[in-house]
Structures are given as structure tokens and as C-alpha cells.
Amino acid sequence: MSGADSGASTGRIEHYVSKDPFEPHSIERLTPEQERFYRASQWKIMWWKFRRHKIAVISAWILAAFYASIFFSEFLAPYDLHTRDARHIYAPPQQVQLFHEGKFVGPFVYGYSMQLNLQTMKREFKPDESRVQPLRFFCSGDEYEFWGMVKGSFHFVCPAEGGTFFLFGTDRLGRDVLSRIIYGTRISLTVGLLGIAVSFLIGIVLGGISGYYGGWIDNVIQRFIEMVRSFPELPLWMALSAALPVTWSPVWVYFGITIILGLLDWPGLARAVRSKLLALREEDFAQAAVLMGASPGRVIGRHLLPSFTSHLIASLTLSVPSMILGETALSFLGLGLRPPVTSWGVLLNEAQNINVVALYPWLMLPVLPVFIIVLAFNFFGDGLRDAADPYK
Amino acid sequence: MLAYTLRRLLIMIPTLLVISFVTFTIIKLPPGDFLSNQIAELQSQGDKAALERVEFMRKQFGLDRPFIEQYATWVGIWPGPRGFSGLLQGDWGWSFEHDLPVSDVIGDRMLLSFILNFTVILFTWAVAFPIGVYAATHQYSWGDHGLTLFGYVGLATPNFLFALVLMYFANVQFGLSIGGIMDPEYLDQPWSWAKFGSVLSHLWIPVIVIGTSGTAGMIRRLRANLLDELQKQYVVTARAKGMPATRLLLKYPLRMSLNPFIADIGNLLPSVISGSAIVAVVLSLQTSGPMLLEALRSQDQYLAGSFLMFLALLTVIGMFISDLLLAALDPRIRLTGGAAK
Numbered sequence: 033m034s035g036a037d038s039g040a041s042t043g044r045i046e047h048y049v050s051k052d053p054f055e056p057h058s059i060e061r062l063t064p065e066q067e068r069f070y071r072a073s074q075w076k077i078m079w080w081k082f083r084r085h086k087i088a089v090i091s092a093w094i095l096a097a098f099y100a101s102i103f104f105s106e107f108l109a110p111y112d113l114h115t116r117d118a119r120h121i122y123a124p125p126q127q128v129q130l131f132h133e134g135k136f137v138g139p140f141v142y143g144y145s146m147q148l149n150l151q152t153m154k155r156e157f158k159p160d161e162s163r164v165q166p167l168r169f170f171c172s173g174d175e176y177e178f179w180g181m182v183k184g185s186f187h188f189v190c191p192a193e194g195g196t197f198f199l200f201g202t203d204r205l206g207r208d209v210l211s212r213i214i215y216g217t218r219i220s221l222t223v224g225l226l227g228i229a230v231s232f233l234i235g236i237v238l239g240g241i242s243g244y245y246g247g248w249i250d251n252v253i254q255r256f257i258e259m260v261r262s263f264p265e266l267p268l269w270m271a272l273s274a275a276l277p278v279t280w281s282p283v284w285v286y287f288g289i290t291i292i293l294g295l296l297d298w299p300g301l302a303r304a305v306r307s308k309l310l311a312l313r314e315e316d317f318a319q320a321a322v323l324m325g326a327s328p329g330r331v332i333g334r335h336l337l338p339s340f341t342s343h344l345i346a347s348l349t350l351s352v353p354s355m356i357l358g359e360t361a362l363s364f365l366g367l368g369l370r371p372p373v374t375s376w377g378v379l380l381n382e383a384q385n386i387n388v389v390a391l392y393p394w395l396m397l398p399v400l401p402v403f404i405i406v407l408a409f410n411f412f413g414d415g416l417r418d419a420a421d422p423y424k
Numbered sequence: 425m426l427a428y429t430l431r432r433l434l435i436m437i438p439t440l441l442v443i444s445f446v447t448f449t450i451i452k453l454p455p456g457d458f459l460s461n462q463i464a465e466l467q468s469q470g471d472k473a474a475l476e477r478v479e480f481m482r483k484q485f486g487l488d489r490p491f492i493e494q495y496a497t498w499v500g501i502w503p504g505p506r507g508f509s510g511l512l513q514g515d516w517g518w519s520f521e522h523d524l525p526v527s528d529v530i531g532d533r534m535l536l537s538f539i540l541n542f543t544v545i546l547f548t549w550a551v552a553f554p555i556g557v558y559a560a561t562h563q564y565s566w567g568d569h570g571l572t573l574f575g576y577v578g579l580a581t582p583n584f585l586f587a588l589v590l591m592y593f594a595n596v597q598f599g600l601s602i603g604g605i606m607d608p609e610y611l612d613q614p615w616s617w618a619k620f621g622s623v624l625s626h627l628w629i630p631v632i633v634i635g636t637s638g639t640a641g642m643i644r645r646l647r648a649n650l651l652d653e654l655q656k657q658y659v660v661t662a663r664a665k666g667m668p669a670t671r672l673l674l675k676y677p678l679r680m681s682l683n684p685f686i687a688d689i690g691n692l693l694p695s696v697i698s699g700s701a702i703v704a705v706v707l708s709l710q711t712s713g714p715m716l717l718e719a720l721r722s723q724d725q726y727l728a729g730s731f732l733m734f735l736a737l738l739t740v741i742g743m744f745i746s747d748l749l750l751a752a753l754d755p756r757i758r759l760t761g762g763a764a765k
Contacts, residue, residue: 271720274720274721365705380584396585
């Protein structure tokens, strides 16, 4: 190639033999970029592909933030879960301001001025422009027991001395809605995870057996799956949680509910596992493993499952939100968790009638985190699922 | 095809049997029953005559029998105190709370439930279809992202709250009173056109509320299917040969990706029925939801059981139809099932 121009001036191309040693792979040599790609592990490629899905990455951060907040709920919430302020019942949200009469004060809220409206017999709160209450940060406020063990009173943000800070307003007992939402995160987010664990276990085992053995076992399990799937979820959840004994402590009810949520969720997963296994077990590598005498458990666990774990994870992420919504719905109906256990659904239970929508719309604010989390889980799961098949 | 239909029909029988058993077990899980609760209450009041009457009813409805016998009587495969009289014989049982046969209590409600769920599915299709096709043909465009987001928003809003807010706005903005599924004066009236119209005018809120939660999934599946199909070689070939884009889309890929619509009746029905149960509670619709909730709470066992059975029956039949349609539409779907191994 390099000596081709020597005969060009004469118009005839000379016979030319390169003196370089012959290297058969020279044309197929990969650029460093390609090499990096071809040598990367499956998970690495998945990560690259996932990173490209911007919304999924943002969702992942949001989820991480919410889950991280579970560990410091007491610190993040400005008030304690049960603090009641009898003077501020159904107080509307206070807005955080920065400037007072044109001067920069830093973050502060205006205090309330309260009047009793004698016609409607309603307390009416208005921001009182003369009462500037600067917020305090990293301060000591309500006492709490960190995770029920260590006493503390250190908060991220507290109201001014003698002032109030109800960013999301208060409920019928004068409790701060924002603080309760922050505490509720702990319960609401873990309900889904525990439920998923239950459904994952059942789904993998049954789907695995069904897909690997096929034949009549498959048939029986498939019929069983069809039966479970043909139950309308919510009515059955309702029936099951109505069956939870009233004498159970709230913590037991919590575990009961998570298991109930998981009990009906697995068929989708089992089906996915089965269909993947049905396809994969015909592949050469699976046949080879069988011929070499691997036990069914080993073939499934070692050779077949790893090739679609990523799919499983993706479909799991997609079923967390339905559990969170399920818990919310049950608690809303009063069949789910009960106070003092506080979840978003329990909080929404207060917003059950149309009066609330009309008079105290801020009591519906707990729907905001539900909304954000469900969306984030969906986008995150979508991104994962797209990335799960990196060679596509 | 006939053999398949028969087989599918036969399978429904054990399915329904198992469902009925599970349902009954769950309902009987809490200790005591409606009448024993009532007895405890009457005892504390010291009302002798009423006590005897309730004891008599307990006997008559076989509530003092063991669990299995109660179940078998309820289904109708075992003679109860009044001979063979159970679901199989068309006797839905007795509602203790309403002091009426269950069929009298819920007859109209079942029909309304059916109408509501059917409309919701039609609505879901009507919304999901154009959105799904658009999203797939314009992948990663702003339209795709926007419409997908719209679907997700529907998915992420808890149904009950959406129902409340929508009800409030319909009331404030349009002055509609939309609690219930028809105007109160038509309740317990025989069906007429006026009643039908009233139902229609009340139906849209629950339909939108329940429908929005199902559309997202449907859009996602349709989009994914259509995208898969669009990447296949026959599409590339057709495009290379210069086939107009619209015709190409309509000719094969769209037909192929229609499968999820049919198959989804099976997926959709349980979720629609679930959704309608809770939305019905919030909007106090005269469908199954609120009454089921009440029956579950008060352990009115035959009422709750019959409700759950009816909902399950609706789902099972829906799935049966969707399977049949699917098999008829797509010859690739193996009717025999099960790999030879």
C-alpha cells in the first residue's frame, strides 16, 4: 500500500510486493474504542447503555435521595411525628420568603394571624406580615428518639423560637404535614421492597421449575398462575387485609400487608422467568451443561438464570410502584396500615372526602411523594430494561 | 380450534373451583361470623327473643357447621339445611346485613359493574392505540416523550385521589353532581332510556379515572411491540423497495402489534376491576366496590363471597375470550402448548 505511488507517474502500475511481514488480522484490527466495547463485561455495557437514558439516571438519583432520607427521617423533619400544635389546627402551608420589605433577610416565614370566622365557624389563618420568623438551620428543636433508640433533638431546619414552620400546613390535630410525610417515607418505601422480596422468591422458584421441566409440571403451574392472575388484585387485597386480626400490633399488620402485597404479584415474574427459560434451555450451552451431567438446579441457577438476571431486575423495579400504590390504596380505605404507623396512604386517609379538597387541599400533599416515587421507579425500570439487553 | 375452545372451557371449571375455595377461605379467615358477632352484641343487651331468632338463623344457614361443609353448601355440591342450594343452582346465598337474598341485593350492581368495566376497556383502547402508534413511529421525539409522560402521569396518580379532585372540579366548574353512577331518582327503578342516559352522563368520571391508570401500560406494550416489529427485515426490505411509510406501517407491523390489545384484556381486566372497586368507594358508585368493602368489614360472608366470585368470573371469562381471539388472530400462537420434554 505504501509504495503504490512509485509507478503512478508512468501510467502503469508496477508489480509490487510489500516487504512487511504478513499479518492476517491487520484489516480487522479494532480501534481502541471498539476494543474497549468488545472486551467490556455485560454489566459494564449495561451501565454505558443505562447512562445514555438521561431520565432514568435522574430517576435513579431521585430514588437514591428518597431512600437515603429513610435513614435520617428524624433529622430531616422539622417536627416530631406526633407533635401537636393545638393553636394551629388546619393551618395552611407557610411560604418560605427571602426578602422582607425589600431587604434580604434570609429564609424566613411570616407568622400566622388567626381569626375565628363566626359565620362558618372556621379558623382562618393569614400570614401576618409584621411577624418575621427566620428559619434556623442545624438547630435543636423537637426531641425525638433516633430509630427509636438514641435520644436527640438535632434538626436540619427548625422554626424560629416561639414561631412556626409548617411548609405543607397542618392536619386536624395540628400536626405538621411535611414532617409526617418525611416519616411516612420510611414505611411507604420499605413496604414495596419487602413485598418484592416475597414475590421474587415465589416467582423465581415456580417460574424456574415450570420453564425448565415443561410438560405436565409446566401445565399445572401455568394453570395455577392463570388462577392467581384472574383474581382482581385489589378486592382480594381488601379481603385479605380485612382478615388480618384486629388484635395484631401495628408492626405485625405492617408485615402482614407487605406479604399480602407480595402474594399476588409474582405471576408476572414467574411467567417472564418461564418464557425465558423455555427459550434458553434449547440453546447449545444449556444442552452442553445437561450432557455433562449438571443437576437441574445447577443448570438453572448457574447457566440459565444469569443470562437474564438483568431482565428480572428490571421487571422487579417496575413492580415496586404497583405495591406502593397498593399500600396507599389499602391504607386509604382504612384496611391497610393503622396509626401510629404512618405511611403516605395513612396520611391520605385524612383526605377522604370532598370537603378536604375544597377546604384543606394541602392535606392531599402526601400524594406528591407517591407520584414522584412511582414515576421515578417507572422511568428507572424502563431505563434498566432497555439497558438489560446490551447487545441489541 | 374447536378442540382448543373445549379444552379452554374445561380448564375454566377447576379454575373457578379453586378460586371459589380460596375466596371462601379468605372470607372465613377472621374469627367468628356475622351472626356470632350479632349474638355477642345481643347478649350484652340481654335481648332474649332476638337472641333466639339469631340462633335459629345461624342453624338455618349452617353457620354452625364445619368450614368445609359450609363451603360445599355455598358452592352447591353438598346438601345444606335447605337441600342443594348454592352457586351451582344459581342461589347466591343470603345477606345477613340486608336481610335479603344476595341476588336481590346485588343484581343491578353487577350489571352496572359490567357496564363500567366494559366502557373503561373501550376507553383504554381508544386512548392507548393512537398514542402507542405515534410514540413508536416517532421514537425519542418530543411527542414520544411527552405522550409517554402523559401515560405515566395517569399511572402514578393514585386513582382515588384523582377521582376526588375530578369530582370536585366537575362540581365547581360545571355544577355537576357526579357522586353515584346515576341520578338518585333512578335508583331501584326498572331500566329505561332515561335511566340509561343518566348512567352515561355519570359514567365519564370513573371511566377516565380508572382508564388512565391502565393506558400507560398498554401504551408501553404497544410501543415496544411495534418498535420490535419495525426493526425486522421485512420492514427494511419493504422500505428499500420504496413502499410508502403509512401503507407499510398499516400492512403488517401494526397488525402484528395488535396482539397485545387482545392479549391485554386478560391483563387489563383484573386491574380495571381492582381500580373500579376503589374508585367506586370514593365516588360512591352503585357498583360492587362499596358494598364489597362493607360486606368484608361486617363479615357478611355470602355477600362478600358472591361479589368476589362474580368479579373473578368476569375476569376468567374475559381471559377466555382474549385467549380465543388471540388464537384466532395469530396462527403463530401454539394451541397445543407445552414443549415435548
